[in-house]
Structures are given as structure tokens and as C-alpha cells.
């Protein structure tokens with residue numbers, strides 16, 4: 001039997017679609033899944049592509065089915081499962097075979113896997129894949145970390161399966177060891193912020209303006225034709241307009257308001273904190289999901305406190321809806337600026353030289369946060385790859401100036417109405433803090449010096465670093 005050019009382990013949602021995508025692009029592929037029945041089921045679903053796919057029930061059979069040196073994609077549950085799968089695979093591999101972990105790994109695990117494989121003759125790639133089920137099947141965005149030499153070996157197949165933006169493939173080598181998984185993590189952190197901000201605007205429209213899911217869906221549909229044009233806004237319209245076949249009610253109205261999370265948002269916030277970067281939008285989104293999961297506590301708290309008294313609805317509803325659109329755009333600028341700032345800091349810290357214009361470029365299609373906006377970010381970073389913060393680039397400074405008033409009005413209205421907007425309000429505070437030359441941390445420095453003799457610098461530069469509080473505590 002003719003051997004495969006590539007192998008893939010894990011025929012879940014992502015792996016099965018990625019395997020079909022790889023086969024469709026003319027690559028012969030061997031597949032293996034921990035539960036063998038799934039392999040048979042998958043082959044049964046593969047239709048015309050089944051002829052390109054070798055289904056294997058044992059690891060030995062799987063490895064033998066691939067032509068050496070073997071590129072093997074591992075697309076399974078992240079964490080210990082990947083180490084177990086690699087350990088099961090390794091005794092059967094030969095020099096120069098490449099194991100490619102394509103799941104949502106924590107980049108620290110990826111770095112550890114590289115270290116573990118050093119000197120074994122085996123090669124490892126940590127690769128972030130975004131696009132969900134549909135992206136995996138028809139073209140994801142792919143973020144690769146590893147040696148440049150290993151990237152060159154897999155570049156043709158990855159380029160063939162990646163999404164294309166105006167013909168430009170959304171795949172790139174981003175740096176050594178954990179670079180690809182780090183960038184995927186921050187992609188997801190931004191995704192969390194984007195989704196949280198969309199949900200907050202939905203909340204204002206539902207609980208503030210008392211609009212139906214269908215009506216809100218119409219609004220998102222309109223926004224998708226404008227500057228907010230993006231996959232997440234597009235699916236928000238579709239989700240809001242869907243009906244529950246069980247009850248005939250809007251689908252969203254029967255879904256429990258407790259968001260799941262698998263870790264990448266939290267890791268983004270942790271890494272931002274570790275790197276000393278303010279990523280308040282991502283943090284607010286993670287905290288929002290945590291609070292959402294406390295449903296019983298929230299229901300009890302609503303009984304205890306009640307909801308804030310209703311405030312007068314905005315007099316000009318159309319103008320307020322236009323403000324919501326601009327507020328979402330302004331808050332999006334803050335979240336993306338924060339995500340890119342985290343990557344800039346990580347690039348220095350971990351010695352990766354992460355290419356910001358390339359990252360923005362490969363997020364323009366295929367991935368969950370794909371949007372028109374990312375094309376604008378690509379241009380901004382291409383003009384100035386070393387800019388410290390996206391918000392000060394001419395294009396984004398102009399968006400902030402245009403939309404800042406709308407964000408302020410929306411935050412003020414929601415605050416008075418008691419509508420929760422942790423991410424939108426964090427974006428406003430981020431701008432207000434970032435652009436105020438004289439902040440208030442002078443007081444914090446004085447307090448720190450008062451209670452702990454931590455010292456401060458003076459505006460006049462004098463070499464005096466403590467205040468006159470001796471004996472006052």
C-alpha cells in the first residue's frame with residue numbers, strides 16, 4: 001500500500017476536520033484515534049476523500065503507514081493526554097520524525113516538551129490552530145513554533161490547508177519552541193475579550209432597551225456591514241436569530257447563562273500579569289466567565305439586593321444604538337492593543353522576536369477573531385512594527401478619538417442602569433489612564449513609603465526619596 005505523507009492522531013472535532021482538509025488538498029494521510037470505533041466512523045463519513053486516508057487501529061500500524069521522515073499532527077485534548085500520546089508514539093519513531101502538537105497547549109508545556117526531546121533526534125513543533133470546526137475543515141489560521149528548519153519541512157502542507165486572505169496564506173512560523181502556542185493563547189485571550197464585550201452590548205440591548213433576540217440579531221447584522229465586520233459579529237447575528245426547535249423560543253433565551261472555559265483566556269491573563277502588561281479587557285472577560293458560572297450565588301444575590309431601579313431609556317434610541325456600535329469598536333481597540341502589548345513583552349522575555357505584522361496578517365482569515373479590523377492592524381504594524389501600543393498608531397488613535405465619546409456615554413448609561421459591563425468599562429478606564437500624563441500613583445508611592453519605607457522619585461529629580469512621615473505611624 002502506498003504510504004501516507006503525513007499522520008494525524010485524534011479524530012475529535014478539530015482533528016477529523018483537519019484530516020479531511022489535508023486529504024482534500026491532495027495529501028495522503030494516515031489517521032489514528034485512541035478509541036478505534038471513532039476511526040471507523042470517521043472513515044465512513046469521509047466520502048470521496050476516504051481513498052486518500054489510511055485508517056489505523058494501533059500505533060504500530062499508524063507509524064508504519066507514514067513515509068519517513070514522518071510529520072505527525074497530534075490534535076487531542078491538551079495537557080497530560082499529549083504527554084501520554086507522545087510517550088506511546090516515541091518508541092516507534094525514527095530520527096527526524098516530527099511530532100506536531102496542534103492542540104491548545106499551555107506554552108510552558110510546549111517549552112518543556114522541546115527540552116525533553118532535545119538530543120533524541122526527534123523534532124517537535126508547537127502549533128496553534130484557530131478556526132473551530134469550519135476553519136479546520138476549510139482553512140484555519142495556523143501559528144507555528146519550533147526550529148525554522150522543521151517549519152520549512154511542514155510549510156508546504158500547512159500552506160495548502162491554511163485559510164487565505166486575498167490569496168495570502170494565514171500560516172507562519174512565529175519563532176522557536178513555545179512561540180506558536182503563546183500567540184494562540186493570546187489570540188484566545190483577545191477572543192475572550194471580544195466575546196465578553198459583544199455579550200455586554202447584547203445585555204444593554206436586551207435588559208436596557210428590552211429588545212428581543214431577533215431585534216438584537218438585526219442590529220448585529222447591520223453592524224457586520226460596517227467597521228465591526230467580523231466573524232464573531234456575523235455569528236452573533238446568526239445565533240440571536242436561531243430558534244429552539246424544542247420550545248419555539250429564541251435559542252439564546254433557553255441557554256443557561258454560565259460560560260465554560262478551557263484555560264487559554266486565564267493563561268493569557270496570567271502571562272500578562274507575569275510580564276507586567278496591563279490587559280484589563282482580557283482579565284475582565286475571564287472574571288466575567290468566572291462570575292457567570294456562579295449562577296446559584298447570583299440568583300440568591302439578586303433576591304437579596306434586587307436590581308437597581310430602572311433609569312430613563314435613552315431618548316434617541318437610534319443614536320444610542322449608534323453609540324453602542326462605536327463603543328464596541330473603541331473597546332475592541334483597547335483589547336487588541338493589550339493583547340499585542342502582551343506579545344511584544346513576551347517576545348523580549350522569551351527571545352522569540354515575534355513578528356507583530358505577520359501575526360496580525362495570519363489572523364485576518366481562518367481564525368475566530370478574523371475581521372476587517374485585523375487588516376487595519378496589519379497595516380498599522382507594517383508601517384511601525386515597533387510601536388509600543390496600538391492605540392498610538394495614527395489609524396487607531398483616530399478610531400479612539402472618533403469613538404471615545406460613544407464609549408463614555410454607553411458606560412455612563414449602563415452604570416446608572418446597573419447593567420454589568422466589566423470589559424467595556426475597563427476599556428474606558430484603560431484609555432483614560434493611559435492618556436493622562438499626571439496620574440494618581442504619586443499617592444500610592446507616598447503610601448508605600450509611609451508604611452514600608454519603599455521610597456519614591458520626585459518630579460524635581462532631587463535626590464530625596466522618603467517623605468516627612470517618620471514617627472507618624
Ligand SMILES: NC(=O)C1=CN([C@@H]2O[C@H](COP(=O)(O)OP(=O)(O)OC[C@H]3O[C@@H](n4cnc5c(N)ncnc54)[C@H](OP(=O)(O)O)[C@@H]3O)[C@@H](O)[C@H]2O)C=CC1
Pocket residue numbers: 009010011012013014015033034035038075076077078080081082084085102103104105129130131132133262
Ligand atoms: N474545538 C475547537 O474549536 C478548537 C479546539 N482546539 C484544541 O484542539 C484540541 C482538540 O480539541 P477538539 O477536537 O475540540 O476536542 P474533542 O473533544 O472533539 O476531541 C478530543 C480528542 O482527544 C482525544 N483524547 C482525549 N484524551 C486522550 C488521551 N488521553 N490520549 C489520546 N487521545 C485522547 C479523543 O480521543 P477519544 O475519541 O478516544 O476520546 C479525541 O480524539 C484541544 O487541545 C482543543 O483545545 C483548538 C482550536 C479550536
Ligand SMILES: O=C(CO)[C@H](O)[C@H](O)COP(=O)(O)O
Pocket residue numbers: 104130131132188191260261262263264265368
Ligand atoms: O481555541 C478555540 C477557539 O479559538 C477553542 O474553541 C477554545 O476551546 C475556546 O476557548 P474556551 O473553550 O475556553 O472558550
